[in-house]
Amino acid sequence: MLRGIIICPDVELGERFQQLVSDIGYVHITRSMDRYPSPLELLRFLRAHAPQIVFMGIDSMQKAIETVHEIEKNTPGVQIFALGRQCDAGVLLDVMRAGIREFASLPFDRHSITESLVRMGTVLETKPPLIESTDNVFAFLPSKAGVGASTLAVNASVALSRLPNNRVLLSDFDLNSGMIRFMLKLDNNYGVIDAAEHALHMDESLWPPMVTTIDNLDVLHAGRLNPDFRIEPTQIRHMIDFMRRNYQALCFDLSGNLEKYSLEIMHEAKKIFLVCTPEIPSLHLAREKYLYLRQLDLQERVFVLLNRCQKNNIISPSQIEQLLGLPIQMTFPNDYQGVHRALTLGKWVEPTTELGRQFGVLAQNMVETRSRPAPVAAKKRFLEYFSVVPGRLAIPEGKKPAV
16 A cells, blocks of 8 residues: 655544545555645655655645645655645646646546546555665674663764764663663653554654753663563554664664574664673673574674773783674773763763774764675684584683682
């Protein structure tokens, strides 16, 4: 079924036409507007609903034509269907000059309108609308709880939002232990669960109360604790489609438990940042998760972020790369005081610190297109440092680092 919206200041005319279209059943009207919107309002309207057909009332021919031009500029390929109370030569000529091929006036003829909708459907099959939608979708996946994935997700999102013309959405999809609401001291009562419940009919009026806006960053926190709630794949797809149309970059903070909805998000992600620390339990689980993601053909999207690095780490970054079979995209120093200060203030790490500068570099790398480094071949010499036991990594006695 095609998606349509109605823009018609003549409320009675719009309602009569909507009822007829609903009876025909070929087009689903997702929203009706009883005025000609401003260019900015129209853009938000189009991004919220992603219509394939716009039914345009011609109460004011000039305003209708201006609105049509804005639609064609922002969403090329969207079909326009004009509506009016009467049809005469002058009206038809104006409609044709505006490039509108379909027009209906009172009394509406069901058969001719059905034929018009079918013609539009045929055009849309060969030339679908070009609705702007970002591919900058990033998932932060912790190897285990406590490795700092949420800290990286928050600070990377803030750094992304500082880039020019870059509106960013940060979503906390750790529904059982989400920390972003606490980290940023958010008082919004709505969260991911509410957004999922309204996903199938999300629009430009429902969305703003769901998020907290911080400059160019919107934050959707995990919401109230509800272990029994399950997000369906259809809800996830509708949510991400809506988010893609309304932001330049999306960041998802995941739980690491590989729930079905988390896998749906990772299938949509441009990059999956696997966050770990240079400790044996974290590295073991990072490798296990990477191997699992390989089974899902997601290995090309996985990039390792090594958190809490120190100069005297027992296991060096190069050895970690050999163990995981993956290059480390970036390392982040262990700045306990800086992170603690940020948590106390409900802010992000100061961007002038060493750790803060690394987040800025990460943000720049996230939006740049670069070829992926080749996987790191594991060297037998280092792997012999480990005794590999099914289901875990073990280190021989006398070699164990402090954890």
